[in-house]
Amino acid sequence: xxxxxxxxxxxxxxxxxxxxxxxxxxxxxxxxxxxxxxxxxxxxxxxxxxxxxxxxxxxxxxxxxxxxxxxxxxxxxxxxxxxxxxxxxxxxxxxxxxxxxxxxxxxxxxxxxxxxxxxxxxxxxxxxxxxxxxxxxxxxxxxxxxxxxxxxxxxxxxxxxxxxxxxxxx
Ligand SMILES: [Zn+2]
Numbered sequence: 732x733x734x735x736x737x738x739x740x741x742x743x744x745x746x747x748x749x750x751x752x753x754x755x756x757x758x759x760x761x762x763x764x765x766x767x768x769x770x771x772x773x774x775x776x777x778x779x780x781x782x783x784x785x786x787x788x789x790x791x792x793x794x795x796x797x798x799x800x801x802x803x804x805x806x807x808x809x810x811x812x813x814x815x816x817x818x819x820x821x822x823x824x825x826x827x828x829x830x831x832x833x834x835x836x837x838x839x840x841x842x843x844x845x846x847x848x849x850x851x852x853x854x855x856x857x858x859x860x861x862x863x864x865x866x867x868x869x870x871x872x873x874x875x876x877x878x879x880x881x882x883x884x885x886x887x888x889x890x891x892x893x894x895x896x897x898x899x900x901x
Pocket of ligand 1: 733739776777827
């Protein structure tokens with residue numbers, strides 16, 4: 732936990748009204764939502780970038796995001812859900828602590844989120860394709876080795892722990 736980080740405080744603060752909490756994750760209401768019921772899934776441990784999170788914590792964060800998305804369909808009668816992660820200011824990350832938005836969506840809620848698509852040339856597509864595939868081809872051995880190593884390990888604990896009862900108001 733970093734003292735200066737608001738999201739570290741938000742995730743670890745006992746006073747926060749949490750929708751969900753376990754030892755690694757807190758889910759809090761977004762006070763400036765696109766729609767009421769929008770939540771922030773925040774790892775308690777400080778990581779400035781989603782991409783830099785340890786695998787297990789990242790997986791747990793996304794599992795809880797999925798849980799919240801399902802809850803929004805059931806409890807809020809949402810007609811859709813956005814699960815959003817922003818990495819870097821260019822992508823709209825405005826907080827130096829990785830988290831995931833889960834946003835309930837409704838027909839004609841006028842919240843937007845259609846990204847502007849561009850006309851690009853075949854050359855631009857091919858250039859990007861080469862840049863993306865070349866480093867992965869070079870690393871091909873590593874991920875497969877890791878998968879092999881992890882196979883004999885015992886089955887991990889269930890990914891989604893039972894929900895804590897909702898905290899009482901006040
Ligand atoms: Zn933090």
